[in-house]
Amino acid sequence: MKENKIINRWTVLLGAIVVWILVYFNLQPIADWIIDDLVGMKEGAHLTETLRFFIFEVPKVLLLLVLIIYGVGIVRSFFSAEKTRQALAGKSLFTGNVMAALLGIVTPFCSCSAIPLFLGFVEAGIPIGVTFSFLIAAPMVNEVAVIMLLGLFGWKVTLIYVGTGLAVAIFSGWLIGRLKLERYVMDWVFDVKVGELASEETKLSWSKRLESGWESVKEIVGKIWIYVVLGIAVGAAAHGYVPEDFMATLMGKGHWYSVPLAILIGVPLYSNAAGIIPIVSVLIEKGVSLGTALAFMMSVIALSLPEVIILKKVLKMPLILAFVGIVSGGIILVGFIFNWIY
């Protein structure tokens, strides 16, 4: 009886994947059929192209979100903050930074846990520079950002974003470590005693893992789908109505100030990847250069005012300024390099 249930679960999963593939790879013909044949709109008109973009991109991105978040949810069930802490304890500066940034991607983590995590890491003797690499990479290279990039920009830009995002996290943390800024951590932080760590179950059965994948789909997609739809709606409107090269004069690659300007706009702007990436994808189409767009996305996603306010509980002002300054500096560098290459 129990065995039947497990076989059923796998059959359902397999069936779902087949349906997913069939729908995903036929979205363009379906969208074209709805616009051209079913509704019979005039090809090339502003409204037609806006709607075509919207009808194609929304299901595409939502399908990607469901599939990848499901997969990531399963992968994450193998990791925990406690294991990561153990892995990072006693690592030297540079190796520690690289590991911390990589673990930042896969360790389940929500920004409201930033403080307890910070305290737990410090107590384990993990250098603050390594801790920062984790705290920078975790929001910057999150699964939602990766999916949105994959859906709207393709795999090349996604790889560039992930690679440079990791590099910024690694080197910012490394630099914070080298500058020996420990004295700007609130004094009470070093007195915190962490009780014996609660070992959240990471030895799970496969059906539990599949279930936790589904749980994260419900939680994350349930929360962000509205931003995806709104972001793509704004993007679709711009796609249809804003003239080509409209942004090129202001944010094109010929202007060195476009990168710092993008970051100045991006840091105070607090949005999630789901809402901002569709808009950025259209900015590029209208003449904003890739480096500038990357820098803008990174600063919106990785640096945010609410996060800084949370960190203020455990860090003194000079360290907060150093953190924001170094990460912004890294992002500016990324922007310049890509504007120069492309």
Add this chain to the structure above:
Amino acid sequence: MEIKVLGTGCAKCKKVEEICKEVVAELGVEATIEKVEDIRAIMGYGVMRTPGIVVDGEVVLSGRLPKKEELRTWLSK
């Protein structure tokens, strides 16, 4: 029974407190529910990811929202 909800005040933590109250009322057990917001106290329980739930001094959950049936088993011991 003594239930403590560990959390620094994020939306999830408030939700956990609500669920606890519901389940306690449903089961009709004698229990006190206390919200622990002091970060040092939370760390003292060894919880690095909020929200957390402590039942009679034992950490039963950290880092996610509990399901109602899970809470029922923890609270009916």
